[in-house]
Amino acid sequence: MSVLPRILYLFQTLPISLPRLFFKRLNSMFRTFVWNGKAPRVKLNLLTTPRSMGGMSMPHIWHYYCATHMQRLVEWGKNTSPKLWVGIEKRFAGDNLAVLPWMPRNLASPLHYALPTTLATLSVWRSLQTKLPVAPYPSPLMPLQHLPVFSRHLIPTAPTADPPSPLPRHFLTAGAQVAEDQLPYSRPLGFLGKFHLHRLISYLGSLAPLDKYCRPLTIFETISHRGTTPPHSISLFYGLLQSLSTPPTQFCGKWEASFRITLKDEDWSKIYTLAHCCTPSTRIQEVNYKILYRWYRTPDRLSHFSGGGGDLCWRCSAPHADHLHIWWSCPKVQLFWERIHEYVCKLVEPSPPFTPEFYLLHHTSCSISGYKKSIIPCLLHAARLTIPRFWKQDITPPLSVWFDEMECIRGVDELTFRARDRYAEYSAKWYYWLSDIRRIT
Numbered sequence: 001m002s003v004l005p006r007i008l009y010l011f012q013t014l015p016i017s018l019p020r021l022f023f024k025r026l027n028s029m030f031r032t033f034v035w036n037g038k039a040p041r042v043k044l045n046l047l048t049t050p051r052s053m054g055g056m057s058m059p060h061i062w063h064y065y066c067a068t069h070m071q072r073l074v075e076w077g078k079n080t081s082p083k084l085w086v087g088i089e090k091r092f093a094g095d096n097l098a099v100l101p102w103m104p105r106n107l108a109s110p111l112h113y114a115l116p117t118t119l120a121t122l123s124v125w126r127s128l129q130t131k132l133p134v135a136p137y138p139s140p141l142m143p144l145q146h147l148p149v150f151s152r153h154l155i156p157t158a159p160t161a162d163p164p165s166p167l168p169r170h171f172l173t174a175g176a177q178v179a180e181d182q183l184p185y186s187r188p189l190g191f192l193g194k195f196h197l198h199r200l201i202s203y204l205g206s207l208a209p210l211d212k213y214c215r216p217l218t219i220f221e222t223i224s225h226r227g228t229t230p231p232h233s234i235s236l237f238y239g240l241l242q243s244l245s246t247p248p249t250q251f252c253g254k255w256e257a258s259f260r261i262t263l264k265d266e267d268w269s270k271i272y273t274l275a276h277c278c279t280p281s282t283r284i285q286e287v288n289y290k291i292l293y294r295w296y297r298t299p300d301r302l303s304h305f306s307g308g309g310g311d312l313c314w315r316c317s318a319p320h321a322d323h324l325h326i327w328w329s330c331p332k333v334q335l336f337w338e339r340i341h342e343y344v345c346k347l348v349e350p351s352p353p354f355t356p357e358f359y360l361l362h363h364t365s366c367s368i369s370g371y372k373k374s375i376i377p378c379l380l381h382a383a384r385l386t387i388p389r390f391w392k393q394d395i396t397p398p399l400s401v402w403f404d405e406m407e408c409i410r411g412v413d414e415l416t417f418r419a420r421d422r423y424a425e426y427s428a429k430w431y432y433w434l435s436d437i438r439r440i441t
Contacts, residue, residue: 175211
C-alpha cells in the first residue's frame, strides 16, 4: 500500500495528538476505495485483522499511530540515546520522563513545561493501557523510588556506585513479602528499615492487590526494560497491538455449525494460511476468502431482503437453501463434487476425504508445505472457480469449465516455475495430470 509509508513518515516526524475523528475520516476514505463507493459487505475489523487470524491485513491506521508512540516510549527509557529529540523532551519534562509511563496516573508529577509531543505520547499510552492488555496496571516496572512513601533507606545496596532502581520484584514474590535473607541488601534491615518496608508494602497493597505486581512482564514491558530499541520496532509493536485487539471471527462458528464439527484453533490457523499462500493468483485468493467469509448471497440470505424472493434453491428448489447447500449438499452440485473427487482420487494418493470442510476450506491433516507442493489445491481451486460462474442457474456446473480452469492454473504454474528455474518441481507436481490428460478429457 503506497500511502502507508507516507502516513508513517508523518506519524514519526510529527508525533502530535490527533483526534479520533481524523482516523474515522481516514478509515472512511479507505472503505470508499476498497468498496468502490458501495456499501461494505465485510466489516472493517475483519479487513484489518492479520491474515494469520483470518483477516485481509489491511492497515489499521490507529494501531500504526499507537506503534509510533510506543517506539518513543522505548526511546525515553534508554540511558543514552543518539536521538536529539529525546534530550530536548527530557529538558522540558524533567529527567523522570522515562518513569512516567509506569507511574500511577494520580501520582505522576505534573508536566507544566512538557512539549506537546510528550503529552501526546503519554495520552496515547494511557489510552492503550485502558483498552488493551499491552501493560496492565499495575506494572512490575513501577519505579518505587518515585512513590511518596518510599524512603532512601530502602534503596538496594550494590557494590557499584549506581545501585539498581528498586522495583516491586525486589520486595514482593507471589503476592507476599520476600524473605528477609532475599532482600536486596548486604546487611539485615534495622528497625527503621523494616518500618519503611512494611509501610511501602502496605501502600502498594492500597493501590492494587500485591499479586498484580508479581505477574510476568508483557512483551512490551520486556522490550522497554531491556533498554534497547529492536529493529523494525514499529512493525513489531503494530503486530503486537493487532494480536491483542483482534476480535474472534464470527464465520468460524457458522462454518462449524454447518459442518456439525468443532475445529481447533490450530485447524483454523492452517485454514487461514492456506487461503492465501496456496497460490499467488489474486483471483483464486479472492474466491477463497469469499467462501471463507460466506460472502455469496444464498437464497436463505436473500429471503431476508425486501423483494429478495423465497429461500428455495435455484437448482433443486429445496427450501432453506443456505451456504452449505448451495456450495455442497445440493444434489446437482453434489454430482459435480463427486466427479471432481473421482479425478482427485486418480491423481492423488492416498485419497483425500470427501467432506465439505476439505473441499471448501482446505481442512487437511497434511502439513502446509507438503500440501502446497501437491496438485490438490489446484484441483480444488479450479472447482471453486467453476461454481460461481453458474451462480443462480439450475444446471450442474460442467466439468469442461473445470478442466479449462485447471489448464489456466497449470499454465501460470509453468511460467512461474520456469522463471524461478524450478521446472523439475513443476514436472513432479503436474506429471500425472499431463500423462492422464487425454483420458480425463
